[in-house]
Amino acid sequence: MGFVVLVGWAFWPSPVPVDMAVVERGLLQVTVEAEGKTRLRERFEIAAPVDGRLERIPVRVGDPVAAGDVIARMDPLPLASQVQAIQAQIQRLEAEKRGVDTQRPKAASLVQAEANITAVQARHQQALAQQQETQASFEQAQRERQRVEGLFSQGVISRQALEEAELMETSRRQTLFARQQEVEQAQAAIVAAQQGLQVLQAEQRDPDYLLQVYDAQIRSLEAELASLSDSAQRTTITSPGAGQVLRVHQESARFVPAGTVLVEVGDPGQLELEIDVLSSDAVRIQPGDPVRIRQWGGAEVLQGSVRTIEPAAFTKVSALGVEEQRVNIIADLEEPPARLGDGYRIEAEVIIWQNEEALKLPLSALFRCQEAWCVYVAEAGLAQQRQVALGHRSTTLAEVVSGLEPGETVILYPSDQVQPGRRIQPR
Incomplete structure (x- = not known):
């Protein structure tokens, strides 16, 4: 009997040595890990406002500056010369504008022309009166001649009296014709005087277009002068904000174009x-998510939070040569250390989910079984397979929704030797 037991013990499978872990509740965090860099929230690139000769810049990298401190100077002489030239052109145009008035008829000429019209109108009225008077005399002479003709035909008066009456009528007719000529001449003189006044008035308005031309040229030069004056004032370049000098791009004196x-x-x-981060990770990140900063050069872990997610992605080639769509996440540090500067490389973990009482187990305990997740649970020294439902996952841990209880022990990295009911032993 003892021999049989000994033979059975010799052929009984030996326990499989395994690594094990206890399922427990605790803090579980789901993070997105990515590389990044620091940058200044506000960076001022101070450029040359105008073309000109730059004097040697007095500041050096690292120098502290306050808002309004002089950073650089440019030679203002060329701009000052241009300002003086523009001012001279404006003065010349204003002088020419004032000279336009000398081309106009004098006021006395206009008054004289109006007086001439009044005079010829008076002569016209006088000629009309004389014409009317002569017309009456002519008509009287006609009646007298007709009466004398009647008397002559009756033999009452002589032919000489008739001839005298006819002569008087002819004389009055000629005088009437002369008076009519005088009226027409006076009328023509009125028209001529009025036309002369109109010519003077037109000449008075003719230079107006020159004034408009001069005004337009002066306005154009004044606009150019304002621009040049502003540029001349900006040849002293100051810092728009407080901070430190990060870079000096042009140290030596030289000619630089505007915008340098x-x-x-x-x-x-x-x-x-x-x-x-990858665009697929960016959609899971929200403003306010906590951020942990590691590998920045210091021993401590820095804390921060997400401020914004940029709305546009960009293409970046990975180290393996794969094109990836990535998105910039902008985060703020709670307490930036003084040792951390602009453009420093960092490694960040963005915490997109966390639970301090999550039931968690290592991902290394999981394996696929019939399109589900399973684990091996250590029960009385035997491995027992069990299906589990999972929730959130981190890079090393998973949240257990159902299938396990706190305190149970699971087998890590189960090999093919681990089978349901197989004896196991801790390593």
């Missing part, structure tokens, strides 16, 4: 984080 960046200024104490 001279100096960069920023406040190193106002740092933010730029973390680029």
